[in-house]
Amino acid sequence: MTQLIFPLDTNHNDTMFGGKLMEYMDKVAAIAAMRHARMQAVTASTDSLDFLAPIQVGEVIEVEAFVTWTNRSSMEVYVSVHSENLFSGLRKTTVTAFFTFVALDGSGKPAIVPAVVPLTEEEKRLHDSAPERYALRKKRKEDRKRG
Numbered sequence: 001m002t003q004l005i006f007p008l009d010t011n012h013n014d015t016m017f018g019g020k021l022m023e024y025m026d027k028v029a030a031i032a033a034m035r036h037a038r039m040q041a042v043t044a045s046t047d048s049l050d051f052l053a054p055i056q057v058g059e060v061i062e063v064e065a066f067v068t069w070t071n072r073s074s075m076e077v078y079v080s081v082h083s084e085n086l087f088s089g090l091r092k093t094t095v096t097a098f099f100t101f102v103a104l105d106g107s108g109k110p111a112i113v114p115a116v117v118p119l120t121e122e123e124k125r126l127h128d129s130a131p132e133r134y135a136l137r138k139k140r141k142e143d144r145k146r147g
Contacts, residue, residue, distance in 0.1 A: 001024055001027070001028050001062070001063040002060060002061070002062050002063075003024065003060065003061050003063075004058075004059075004060050005055055005056070005057055005058065005059050005060070005061060005083075006057065007057055009057075010057055013054075014056070014057055015054035015055055015056060016054070016055035016056075016061070018051065021055070021061075021081065021095060022046075022049070024061075024063050024081075025063055025065070025079045025081065025095070025097060025099070026043055026046075026099065028063045028064065028065045028079060029043070029065045029077040029079050029099040029101065030043065030101065031065070032065040032066055032067055032077050033067060033075045033077055033099075033101035033103070036067040036070075036075060036113065036114065036116070037075065037101075037103040037111070037113045037114070039103050039104065039105065039111055040103070040104040041075065041101040041102060041103050041104065042101060042102055042104060043099060043100070043101055044074065044100040044101060044102045045099070045100040045137060045141075046097060046098070046099050046100075047097070047098050047100075047133075047137060047140075048096070048097055048098050048133075049095070049096075049097040050095065050096050050097065051094070051095050052092075052093055052094055052095060052096070053083070053092050053093070053094045054094070055081075055083045055094050056083075056085075058085075058086070059083045059084060059085055059086070060083065060084045060086060061081055061082065061083050061084075061094070062081070062082045062084070063079065063080075063081050064079070064080050064081075064082075065077050065078065065079040065080075065099075066078060066123065067116055068098075068116060068118075068123065068126040068127055068130050069116055069126070069127050069130030069131070069134070070113045070114065070115055070116055071134060072110070072112060072113075073102050073103050073110035073111055073112060073113060074100055074101065074102050074103075074110075074113075074134075075100070075101045075102075075103065075113055076098055076099075076100055076130050076133065076134065077098065077099045077100070077101060078096070078097075078098055078126055079095075079096065079097050079098075079099060080093060080095070080096045081093070081094045081095040081096070082094065098133060100137065
């Protein structure tokens with residue numbers, strides 16, 4: 001997804017509003033998950049959402065996502081956002097995050113998803129480190145249930 005950032009997209013510091021950016025990230029992550037599973041998918045969690053640099057009015061952002069790893073019915077999706085100043089050409093990574101989606105069958109129940117076959121070095125690195133992130137998410141969820 002590519003978007004030009006307007007004043008209505010910004011906060012009181014004249015930088016892009018984080019919630020608006022999170023909406024874009026969730027949409028692109030959902031598309032990646034549904035393309036991978038070829039069925040409905042819903043957001044189960046978001047973690048490691050790191051704002052690395054501000055996005056200014058007039059810059060363009062590119063939001064990209066891909067499925068890094070799957071479990072039975074869940075998919076980890078890596079999302080990155082890059083901003084570009086159209087006049088200087090300066091590009092920077094502004095936000096990264098991991099989203100987890102669950103695939104749903106026609107009756108709304110969790111469904112088995114295909115495995116990921118990583119191709120690039122980045123895909124392989126994220127795929128190899130995904131089981132550790134999965135275990136941390138699972139522990140965090142259990143800790144919150146206990147309360």
